[in-house]
Amino acid sequence: MDFAASEPGATAVASALAIKILIAGGFGVGKTTMVGTISEIRPLHTEELLSERGVGVDDTSGVEAKITTTVALDFGRITFREGLWLYLFGTPGQDRFWFMWDELALGALGAVVLADTRRLEDSFPAVDYFEQRGIPFVVGVNCFEGARRYDPTKVRRALGLNESIPVVLCDVRERDSVKNVLTTLVTHAVEGA
Amino acid sequence: MTGEDPGPLIRLFGLTGGRARPQGEAFDLVAIVTTTGDVEPADLIPEHRAVLSLCRRPTPVADVAAHLKLPLNITRVILGDLRREGLISIERPRPVAQTIDERIYREVLDGLRSL
Numbered sequence: 224m225d226f227a228a229s230e231p232g233a234t235a236v237a238s239a240l241a242i243k244i245l246i247a248g249g250f251g252v253g254k255t256t257m258v259g260t261i262s263e264i265r266p267l268h269t270e271e272l273l274s275e276r277g278v279g280v281d282d283t284s285g286v287e288a289k290i291t292t293t294v295a296l297d298f299g300r301i302t303f304r305e306g307l308w309l310y311l312f313g314t315p316g317q318d319r320f321w322f323m324w325d326e327l328a329l330g331a332l333g334a335v336v337l338a339d340t341r342r343l344e345d346s347f348p349a350v351d352y353f354e355q356r357g358i359p360f361v362v363g364v365n366c367f368e369g370a371r372r373y374d375p376t377k378v379r380r381a382l383g384l385n386e387s388i389p390v391v392l393c394d395v396r397e398r399d400s401v402k403n404v405l406t407t408l409v410t411h412a413v414e415g416a
Numbered sequence: 417m418t419g420e421d422p423g424p425l426i427r428l429f430g431l432t433g434g435r436a437r438p439q440g441e442a443f444d445l446v447a448i449v450t451t452t453g454d455v456e457p458a459d460l461i462p463e464h465r466a467v468l469s470l471c472r473r474p475t476p477v478a479d480v481a482a483h484l485k486l487p488l489n490i491t492r493v494i495l496g497d498l499r500r501e502g503l504i505s506i507e508r509p510r511p512v513a514q515t516i517d518e519r520i521y522r523e524v525l526d527g528l529r530s531l
Contacts, residue, residue: 239448239474240448240515240516240520241446241447241448241476241478242446242515242516242524243444243445243446261531264482267478267481267482269481269486269487269488270487271487271488271489296488298445298478300478300479301527301528301531303523303524303527304523304527305473306474307520307523307524307527308446308476308479309524309527309528310445310446310476310478312445326445327445329444329509330444330446330509330510330511330512331512332512332516398531402528402529402531405528406525406528406529409521409524409525409528410525412512413516413521
């Protein structure tokens with residue numbers, strides 16, 4: 224990508240920037256663990272209240288349809304300096320919350336799709352989602368204990384990934400490993416675009 | 417649902433008037449919120465007062481939620497209300513490509529490596 228022109232003299236306040244990265248993948252693949260491994264704060268777990276859209280909305284009252292469900296959302300933070308943060312959002316696992324993904328993905332720098340070699344098919348929906356929307360992503364193959372170590376090339380083939388998409392082996396419990404995944408993503412998102 | 421304590425939900429409804437969506441232009445979960453002006457109306461609820469105090473330093477929406485200990489959706493409704501009152505400004509969505517220059521990119525990479 225072409226870099227945005229730097230504005231000389233812009234103050235730190237004016238350039239306050241929060242970068243957003245999504246952590247996606249199937250249920251139980253290690254999304255929450257990954258956020259927890261690298262976040263400087265205890266990952267915040269919120270139960271988001273959702274209203275059923277478009278059903279029974281009474282515009283005149285200003286009150287939406289009654290809140291019908293909740294979805295769990297985890298996020299963590301890394302502060303590089305005052306005015307420059309990186310936020311990691313774990314995406315809700317259930318398919319029925321796709322609309323929430325749309326909101327999360329808007330303006331995201333990119334995404335990490337975590338994959339478990341024992342259940343690679345669980346990663347397909349996330350891969351499809353980011354491919355279709357042109358959102359840069361990398362695949363992190365979480366090497367669970369007891370899981371067969373896969374050759375990244377085989378994982379790439381199994382997921383039908385383009386050659387340009389980085390595939391990295393990782394252990395989401397290890398800080399250095401998570402750092403490696405994130406630097407790979409940032410580099411891919413900025414230089415690969 | 418029977419037998420569950422409805423207390424927290426009712427409190428959240430009270431904060432937002434039952435709304436699940438903020439008013440006005442959409443904003444991102446990591447949009448920067450900044451308190452505008454020095455005058456604080458006297459009749460603000462504690463949550464509004466807390467936002468104005470926190471956002472004297474520009475603060476991302478997600479962090480405001482963390483400080484208030486409230487769900488993101490509820491926090492966004494509160495922020496939408498404060499924006500309508502002209503008490504805060506919320507950064508407009510920008511394409512990622514326009515926000516990251518080479519200096520920021522280097523800072524992020526170096527920052528990650530030195531964690």
